[in-house]
Amino acid sequence: MPGTVQSIERAATLLHAIVESGGQMGVTELAAAVGLPKTTTHGLLRTLLSVGFVEQDPRTGRYALGAGLLGLGSHYLDANELRSRASNWADSLAARSGFAVRLGTPAGLQVVVVHHVFRPDDSPQELEVGSVLPAHATAVGKVLLASRPALARALADARLEALTPRTVVEPAALLAELQTARARGWAEQLGEYRLGVGGMAAPVHGPGGLVVGALGVSGPVEELFAKGARPALRTMVVEAAAAVSRELLA
Numbered sequence: 001m002p003g004t005v006q007s008i009e010r011a012a013t014l015l016h017a018i019v020e021s022g023g024q025m026g027v028t029e030l031a032a033a034v035g036l037p038k039t040t041t042h043g044l045l046r047t048l049l050s051v052g053f054v055e056q057d058p059r060t061g062r063y064a065l066g067a068g069l070l071g072l073g074s075h076y077l078d079a080n081e082l083r084s085r086a087s088n089w090a091d092s093l094a095a096r097s098g099f100a101v102r103l104g105t106p107a108g109l110q111v112v113v114v115h116h117v118f119r120p121d122d123s124p125q126e127l128e129v130g131s132v133l134p135a136h137a138t139a140v141g142k143v144l145l146a147s148r149p150a151l152a153r154a155l156a157d158a159r160l161e162a163l164t165p166r167t168v169v170e171p172a173a174l175l176a177e178l179q180t181a182r183a184r185g186w187a188e189q190l191g192e193y194r195l196g197v198g199g200m201a202a203p204v205h206g207p208g209g210l211v212v213g214a215l216g217v218s219g220p221v222e223e224l225f226a227k228g229a230r231p232a233l234r235t236m237v238v239e240a241a242a243a244v245s246r247e248l249l250a
Contacts, residue, residue, distance in 0.1 A: 024062035079114040093240040099219040104140035111141040139199035140214035142187035146178040147211035202241035215241040
């Protein structure tokens with residue numbers, strides 16, 4: 001089987017880094033984010049600029065995605081489509097697990113809840129659709145950070161809020177946890193966003209294999225991580241996220 005074309009791989013990595021930054025990036029930032037020499041990065045950016053895949057701010061010299069890139073695809077996966085494709089599986093996961101279910105999409109170092117299914121009991125609950133959650137302290141957020149290495153590395157320069165005594169805010173420790181989450185295909189949190197409330201989540205993949213969202217359950221830590229129940233629940237979450245991924249590829 002023929003090998004990959006290195007220059008195209010590197011150009012794609014640069015584009016992903018710009019997307020993950022949530023805005024504009026300079027040459028030095030981009031070179032550091034993707035691990036390339038500055039001269040190589042600059043040469044790739046010149047080519048991407050010439051074909052309209054990136055645009056350069058004449059005032060700051062920083063780069064953003066260009067209009068030429070936006071016209072390539074006719075299919076755009078928005079939050080409404082993601083929610084509609086995932087709703088049946090999210091409902092089923094809530095019913096089978098007995099816990100509330102969240103579907104989140106990335107927003108920089110935060111995550112937006114685009115679908116929420118109540119825990120199937122009579123406990124008081126509030127609809128979370130539209131809520132913005134800290135990615136570093138939630139299971140769905142950790143899944144999304146783990147899928148975006150450049151964004152995860154930006155955590156080293158971010159001031160992360162300790163929402164509870166259990167919140168992981170030390171960059172090295174959090175990066176190590178994200179690497180583990182990426183390798184095993186799921187993430188969890190035990191009282192890091194709210195004391196006593198835990199979560200478990202897995203990635204949802206869209207066309208091209210990119211992680212476009214995270215599907216997970218949340219509930220009381222003592223129930224979510226009860227001895228003997230954890231592996232079965234983890235399997236439910238991973239299988240539900242994989243089912244949504246298949247829906248997106250259908």
